[in-house]
Amino acid sequence: MAMTVRELVAEPQLGLELLAGAEGADRPITWSHTSDLPSLWEWVSPGVLLMTNGMSIPEDPASQVQLAEALVEAGAVALAVGAKMHAPEFSTEFVAACASLPLPLISIPYPLPFIAISRAIAEASLLEESRRIRQTARIYDLLRKATSPKESWPELLGGIAAELRARVHVVDAWCLHPWQPGDPALPAGLIDRVRGINSASTPGTRHFLWNTDGDSSILLMEIPTHPHALLVVLPEAETKPDGVVLLHVATVLGLGLSRTALAMEGQYRSGGEFLLQAFGGRITAAEASRRLEEFGIPDDGTRMLSLPEAPETNLPEIHRALWRHGTSSICVVHEGRLHVLMGVRCPKELLLHVLAEKTHMGLSTALGAHEIQRGLRESLWALGQATASGARLVEYVEGVSWLGPRSYREGEDLVQRLLGPVIEHDRKNQTAFMATLEAYLGNQRSAQKTAMLLFVHRQTVIYRIRKIGELTGLDLAESDSVARLWLALQAYYAMGNQAPAG
Secondary structure, three states, X not given: OOOEHHHHHOOOOOOOEEEEOHHHOOOXXXXXXXXXXXXXXXXXXXXXXXXXXOOOOOOXXXXXXXXXXXXXXHOOOEEEEEOOOOOOOOOHHHHHHHHHOOOOEEEEOOOOXXXXXXXXXXXXXXXXXXXXXXXXXXXXXXXXXXXXXXHHHHHHHHHHHHHHOEEEEEEEOOOOOEOOOOOOOOOHHHHHHHHHHHHHOOOOOOOOEEEEEOOEEEEEEEOOOOOOEEEEEEEOOOOOOOHHHHHHHHHHHHHXXXXXXXXXXXXXXXXXXXXXXXXXXXXXXXXXXXXXXXOOOOOOOEEEEEEEOOOOOXXXXXXXXXXXXXXXXXXXXEOOEEEEEEEOOOOHHXXXXXXXXXXXXXXXXXXXXXXXXXXXXXXXXXXXXHHHHOOOEEEHHHXXXXXXXXXXXXXXXXXXXXXXXXXXXXXXXXXXXXXXXXXXXXXXXXXXXXXHHHOOOHHHHHHHHHHHHHHHOOOOOOHHHHHHHHHHHHHHHHOOOOOOXX
């Protein structure tokens, strides 16, 4: 068994003096640590005896009390301070706080070296260290026994929970939902507590944070290599899990999550290749149905989601986030936009939840396996409506009326009728009439501003506008003609076309 604080103080050769907190002196010491850095509690793990020369102990009583409370919150079993060194005078409030928490406050006689205390604890902890090594080996062995990511993860989580004698959850730090589908959710009564602890933590403590409320303890710990993956440990035994073992647990769980991520990476790439083929009409209906089944997308209908490509929209992460919330999807980047195909039963609330708040999205109607091309047109059209109206999510069926045309087909007809000759002229002659028209209408029909924007002569702009009028049969001096061409341009962009180069 590990040495207790009382047993350490009773060692005659050390000459330690217990100043306060005697009621906590029967707690076992798992290890010792020396620190004189600011915020001493950030360098403590559960069961540790913290030794200091006193340089980091504040002088004012309120700050000393706050230090004692933070050390207990972090799991320290005692605070040992070197006498006749750099510690300020202990205030009455500080001593009273150590007594009531309780936090054993120990005076280390001068000039006893701190290493003598560490050696005494280490010698008494040899058996405990052997137990820790065996437990760590068993935890790594759980990963070795894993066969496939889907089957092994629940077994890994359950095996670790049994070793720690605790309930173990891996959740998304943002929303506190289970990190993987099928994992047990956090108990409803703990969600607000975990959210409060996590939001109040600092970058220095977020990687390992114990919180105690009466007889209830909870650990929040970041999992390496997986941003926003949070390990939550709820001890069921009186003794908290060992801090060193917990570090290994986080590593093992990170490796387990990485196995799943690698398996999903293959599906992500395969799904993107499939969508590009479907966009180009190179997939038969039967083949599309078979492939969607392989991707785990239900055969009772799909929907296409389109959104702009931007730094805050990471497509692989969107793919993983949907999967973590129980929705299979396939996705791809195509012509500057992100496209996600998912089952028709995927709730809109989930899309709003997993995507950035500033992201505009367009959602198609329900699609059959052979209608992915139609879904792409509809989602792009809805995205154009969302971008223009400022809405986060627009469904194609909503038929927002700002654009004039009420559907992709009507927009396509409008673009072909008014802009078709201009687009065809640019294609055949390598001209920039479409870019000129956009700049001209966007700059109050000023030939001078348009010329400056396109780096051409003003007379060149006037010539191009006259030619556009001849091609379309419209007089750009008339407000009616300008309005019709502007609507056609908006429809052109809503259909997923990129702005023409000048």
